[in-house]
Amino acid sequence: MHLQNLKHHIKDLLLLAAGLGLLTLLFHEYFSFLDATSIAMLYLLAVLSSAYFSSFLVAFITSVFSFLLINYFFVEPKYTFQVGSMHSWLLLLTFLIVSFVVSTIIKQLKDQKLNAEKSSAQSQFLKSLAESLSEQKNSQALLDTGCALISSKLGRAVIIVRLTEDKQCILLSHAGVHKFIPNQPSLRWAVESSKMIGTGTKDWPDLQQWIMPFGRFQTPVCALVIDQPPIDAKEAELLFVTLICNQFATAYFRCLSQEQVQKSEIRAKEESFKKTLLASLSHDMRTPLTAILGSTNALLDSQLNLDEKQRLDLTYSIRFESEYLIRASENVLALVKLNTGSVDSSKMDWQLPEEIISAVVSRYKARVDGQPIAIKLSQTGLFIKADALLLAQALANLIDNAIKWHTGENPIEVCLYQENALLSIAVKNQGKGFPEGYAIENFGKTSSDGVLSRGFGLGLVIVKEIVNVHNGLLEIQSLPSVGATVTMRFPIVYVDETL
């Protein structure tokens, strides 16, 4: 230990020897007129500086050599090591006390400074760890990032494992130059007693690993394992890794619970989709299918003796119900398309709503029994990002509804206009309006209500869903016995028109 210290101080000692030699030479050759006290003061300065800049050992050696040099060169009897007076011993004592006191104080100061730097670096690391962990999108990314950060900070290989209920050990993440396997029995022991074990701790000190278990109740039981920790690790370092582990565990479990919430939200959405789909299938399909089947059976039944008008009525009924089924199945297909996630808003195409409006309205104009529909475009040439077919479906549903309830003389209106950053498509009809207290969300729950005849609900549910995937808004305005206006509003996307 001392030898090592000596080696460490060899530079200091060489400097010291040179300094003392030079000092002695100068004083002896040129400043011999100075008295012994002044010279002793100057040597004291040398002792002080060595105590300040180096360690007590160097200061001690400086003191002894200074004493010897003063005694040899400047105190009578000169040029012998014989100590002539009590003063000289006092001088040595002073040198030694000064070197001891000063070097001790300096050492304390230096230690304090070092500790402060270390703990500030540590808290800096904990802060940056917390920040990086909070930025992670999922729990696996969090594990990997955390592992990599801890490993690079400590310069050791790090793994995170999970212990299953049947005591299986699953590797969740690892970082560092080599993969390693934690000692299984010790891992289990650590988890069961839920304390940190390994090098430098009271338990399993010969493990050459640090095992820090975390997570107990209602969370997965995991452990952070650090390989080959420093064998001379101090209390402070153990505390530091414990802090790291705690922070890591908190972030991980927070992320896990967020994921859980997201999953259950998705599940709830799927559930509601299934409900809507089932409601629509029974609501919108069974009745027309029953009518079709009944009509065809009647037509095929030779015992019924239907007259020509009855046969014609039944045939028309089959056609009407089939056409109805076509529209209903379009809606069911749209609903499925919307809910299977095949509609991606980022992949949507540039659309000019006026183009979609005219394409949809022209279909209605082609019908023989078509109601007049007026298109009012107050704003053209503005783009939205949309799926053309879905948007057309939404518009067709709104027009279908408008036709169904329209009783006025004037044509049904389809309007396109800009309102701030939104482009609005509104469908207006004159009629009795929506039933009081109508809400799209209640579809499927109030189907027994006579007001909601079939086809009324699903169409608007689809419109709502379609507007949602386009980041738009749906608005219903209704005045009893005046009419209803349903408006879809979409964000405008401006384009560079340079080509």
Next chain:
Amino acid sequence: MTSQLLLIEDDAHIFQFLVPSLSAKGFHVKHALTKHQAEALLSVNTFDIVILDLGLPDGKGEDVIRAIRAISDVPILILSAKQEESDKVNCLNLGADDYLVKPFGIDELVARIRASLRRSAMMTMRDHEYQHEGLTINRVTGIVTKHNKEVHLSPIEHQLLMMLAAKPGSIVTHSQLLAGVWGQEYLSDTHYLRIHIGRLRAKIEDVPATPEYILTELGIGYRLI
């Protein structure tokens, strides 16, 4: 002369009503159940139009189109169900002329067939002029007139109109138009297409909001009537 029609359809419930209905409308209908049968029929007969169902048991619609286009320029009308949306666009890009989505009415189908036959008759007469109501497009000189007045189009608008007029009545897909006018690297820039089609309509349509010459096929492309 009765038109020769090839129906490629494997679903009995569909061809059971299509074959008699089309025959009753005055077409001479030959029927193939599979791609294989269709190829056999195409090799020995000439047809005026082919009606192709995309859901065949022994081959993708694209393969049938390629096989037909390898030997003939006959108009191809596609019947597709909703699930085959992207397939439908592929078929149009490969040279099919028109499509109908199931369910469709027989009247609609007959109207499409007649329109297609009329066009191919017009094209075989080597008539360089497209004419519909007041609009005239000379495919050789490139002169466009509306009610006998020349319409001045920008180069891009002109190119677009010429592409549409080369196959009147047929659907020209977004990607065909984008590739033809701007180039292959602009296939996703549909907004350019929409802007210029809008300007073109403003110049040739009576009421641009309800176009009567250039019709929109939503999500697919455009056609000149």
